[in-house]
Amino acid sequence: MAFDKLRDGLQGAINNLKKAVVVDKKTIKAYLKDIQKALISADVNVKLVLELSKKIEDRGLLEKPPGTLTRKENLIKITYDELTNLLGTGGEVELSDGMKVMLVGVQGSGKTTTAAKLAKHYKKKGLNSKLICADTFRPAAYDQLKQLAEESQTPFYGDNKEKDTLKIIQSGLREFKNQGLIIVDSEGRHKLDKDLMSQINRIHREIEPDRTFLVLDGTIGQSAGEQAKAFNESCNIDGVIISKLDGSAKGGGSLAACAETSSPVYFIGVGEHIEDLEVFDPKRFVSKLLGFGDMEGLLEKAKEVDLDEESAKRMLSGKFTLTDVYQQIEQMQGMGSMDKIMEMLPFGAKIPKELVGMQEEKIKKFKYIMDSMTWAEKEDPSIIKKDRIERIAAGSGTDPSEVRELLTYYKRMKKMMKGSGGGRKMKQLMKQMGM
Ligand SMILES: Nc1nc2c(ncn2[C@@H]2O[C@H](COP(=O)(O)OP(=O)(O)OP(=O)(O)O)[C@@H](O)[C@H]2O)c(=O)[nH]1
Ligand SMILES: [Mg+2]
Numbered sequence: 552m553a554f555d556k557l558r559d560g561l562q563g564a565i566n567n568l569k570k571a572v573v574v575d576k577k578t579i580k581a582y583l584k585d586i587q588k589a590l591i592s593a594d595v596n597v598k599l600v601l602e603l604s605k606k607i608e609d610r611g612l613l614e615k616p617p618g619t620l621t622r623k624e625n626l627i628k629i630t631y632d633e634l635t636n637l638l639g640t641g642g643e644v645e646l647s648d649g650m651k652v653m654l655v656g657v658q659g660s661g662k663t664t665t666a667a668k669l670a671k672h673y674k675k676k677g678l679n680s681k682l683i684c685a686d687t688f689r690p691a692a693y694d695q696l697k698q699l700a701e702e703s704q705t706p707f708y709g710d711n712k713e714k715d716t717l718k719i720i721q722s723g724l725r726e727f728k729n730q731g732l733i734i735v736d737s738e739g740r741h742k743l744d745k746d747l748m749s750q751i752n753r754i755h756r757e758i759e760p761d762r763t764f765l766v767l768d769g770t771i772g773q774s775a776g777e778q779a780k781a782f783n784e785s786c787n788i789d790g791v792i793i794s795k796l797d798g799s800a801k802g803g804g805s806l807a808a809c810a811e812t813s814s815p816v817y818f819i820g821v822g823e824h825i826e827d828l829e830v831f832d833p834k835r836f837v838s839k840l841l842g843f844g845d846m847e848g849l850l851e852k853a854k855e856v857d858l859d860e861e862s863a864k865r866m867l868s869g870k871f872t873l874t875d876v877y878q879q880i881e882q883m884q885g886m887g888s889m890d891k892i893m894e895m896l897p898f899g900a901k902i903p904k905e906l907v908g909m910q911e912e913k914i915k916k917f918k919y920i921m922d923s924m925t926w927a928e929k930e931d932p933s934i935i936k937k938d939r940i941e942r943i944a945a946g947s948g949t950d951p952s953e954v955r956e957l958l959t960y961y962k963r964m965k966k967m968m969k970g971s972g973g974g975r976k977m978k979q980l981m982k983q984m985g986m
Contacts, residue, residue, distance in 0.1 A: 553796040553821065557803050558840045560589025561634075564625055565841065574622045579611050586630065594772030594804025599637060599811065606633050608861075618853040627841070628849050634837045639810025641831040644762070644790065645926055648679050651724070651733045651758060654792075655751050655782060656766035658739035661794030661820055664690065665766045666736035667699035668820065668828035669792075674705065675946045677925045677939075678729035682721035684709035684715045686753070688738035696736055703825050708732070716750070717757055724758075735760065748785045754787055762789045764817070767809070769793040772801030776808030783814060794820035797827070806831075822866045871965050873929040873957075877921045916949055917957050925946035932961055 564585030571578045583604040590600045592932050607629050616625035646652065652669070654662045663686070670680035682700045684707070686692035693711040700707035709722035720735060727733055737754065740747035753765070765788045775793065782788050791814045796802040802819075816831045838846035921929060923946035928935050935943070935958065944951040955978045 553799055553802045554593075554840060557589055557593040558589050558799050560592065561586065561840055562740065562842055563851070564589060565845070567632075568623060568626065571623070574611075574626065576612070579608055579626065582626065583608060589847055590803060590807075591655070594801035595637075595807045596773045596776075596804065596811070599807055616853075618689070620849065620853050624849055624852065628853055631841055631846060632683065632838055634840070635833045637810060638806050638816075638833040638837065639813070640815040641790075641816075641833055643830050643832075646673055646678065646762065647730055647926065648731050649729070650761040652762045652764065653733065653735045653754070653758070653760035654766050655737050655762055655786060656739055656740055657747070657768075657778065658689075660739060660768045662739060662766045663696050663699065663736050664821060664823065664825075665792050665794055665818075665828070666696065666734050667703055667705070667713035667825045670700070670705040670734055671703040671733075671825045672818075672828055673732050675923055677923055677928070677943065677946060677961075678858060679704045679729050680859040681731045681733050682708070683720055683727075683733060685720050685723075685735050686738035687716050687719065688740070692736075692738065696848045699825060717754060720758055748781075748890060751786045763787065764789060765791045765814070767791055767793050768806045769796040769802050769819070769913050770799040772799075773808040774804035776812050779812045779814040780855045781810045783812060788814065790815045792816070792820065793831075797821040804887045830965075873921060873924070873932050873961055874926075876961055876964065877889070877918070877929065878969075912964050916947075916953055917960075919947040920944075920949055920954050920957050932958055 557977050558587075564582055567585060568574075568578065568582045571581075577831050587600050587604055590603070591597060592763070607615050610629045610633075611622075611626045614625065614629070616622055617628075620628060654666050663684075665839070666682055670682050674680045680703075682696060682705050684693050684696040693709045697709060706727065708719075710719050710722065713719050713722075716738070723735075724733065735758070737751065738747075763786060765779060765782045766892050767778055769775070771778075775791075779788075779791055791808070791809050793802070793805050793816055796805075796819045799805075806816055810898075819829050819831045820828045821829055838850075844893075920943060924945045925936070928939070935954075940951050940954045940958075955979075
């Protein structure tokens with residue numbers, strides 16, 4: 552698999568470090584050598600690797616370990632921080648019905664496959680995805696996307712007789728009445744040639760997509776940076792999707808190279824099937840690389856996990872939405888034992904017993920359910936009526952009773968936030984946060 556080698560290399564470095572008796576300059580040097588080797592073999596640019604190890608070294612030598620971390624543990628935490636920085640930004644992109652999304656990229660980078668994957672991903676989240684084939688360059692493009700659209704049961708528009716791409720898109724938009732999340736698959740060319748760029752520019756001006764994503768082939772490693780830069784300059788992309796990371800040992804290189812050009816990577820493609828798309832979240836990604844269990848413990852010990860300030864403020868103002876529940880669950884997943892988490896949440900001891908005993912499985916399910924809700928539904932769950940409950944359950948592969956259970960849980964939490972005990976706890980929290 553794609554990141555196995557990188558993961559093994561990084562975890563090998565950490566294991567060697569753990570065995571060391573003292574943490575002196577020599578130990579740190581040896582540790583950094585291992586880290587460098589792992590990154591370079593994943594095709595991360597040597598200059599970036601050297602910068603990263605310099606930062607780890609400096610911080611490792613100078614920094615007072617936060618919380619109850621030992622120096623050794625802090626070195627690992629610093630590695631986590633710096634790798635997260637190296638891989639840049641990303642995370643879930645909130646799209647909504649009524650938006651137009653355009654995919655661009657060179658030939659064979661994975662645009663058509665990714666278009667179908669995105670349609671499926673956002674459909675699962677409750678959006679009304681639609682696909683337009685705007686590739687008049689490659690003869691089989693129409694059939695390819697049509698078939699993928701059928702597979703994902705997504706409405707499709709294309710016209711294999713029309714030669715003008717712009718006309719096809721305009722007809723498609725008319726046919727779809729500009730409703731739903733419209734994903735436009737565009738054509739690719741051999742290289743970054745002028746024709747491709749001017750074609751994309753022309754479509755851009757006319758169609759004005761709400762989001763433009765560059766699809767990059769992950770097997771090209773660090774050369775991904777050049778492409779990201781070129782597309783950034785000529786057609787103002789909003790972010791990158793890196794495909795084919797399942798079969799490539801160079802994934803680390805392409806991720807780091809995109810980050811270097813300040814192009815956020817939002818998704819990674821990890822297979823040929825339409826389900827093989829993952830949201831790219833650098834923090835989660837790096838903690839997976841370094842070993843989830845280890846990182847959980849470390850971050851907890853460093854007491855780095857603050858309750859998100861925005862979220863806390865919203866709660867204080869009496870507005871408590873499912874988005875907040877979602878964030879809590881996200882935090883819980885990265886943080887280890889439930890009891891510890893409870894100590895940090897503002898409602899402390901007032902947490903319902905059943906939640907404290909809540910299994911990891913259930914937490915995951917709640918997350919899937921919320922992933923299938925729209926943003927508006929998470930902000931105001933009272934708008935979720937019976938038919939939506941059924942669709943959300945279907946979209947998330949859960950049972951309607953589980954969706955209802957989540958909604959009940961939310962209502963109880965909300966009530967608790969309003970209660971007087973909650974208020975007192977809140978004031979404590981406010982004080983702690985210096986508000
Ligand atoms: N293993 C793997 N294969 C992928 C992935 N994404 C795309 N592919 C394969 O890569 C090949 C090219 O993908 P397309 O989606 O046709 O690429 P494209 O950018 O639309 O190509 P053009 O339209 O010719 O420019 C196909 O055989 C896909 O099945 C991925 O994440 N993993
Ligand atoms: Mg294509």
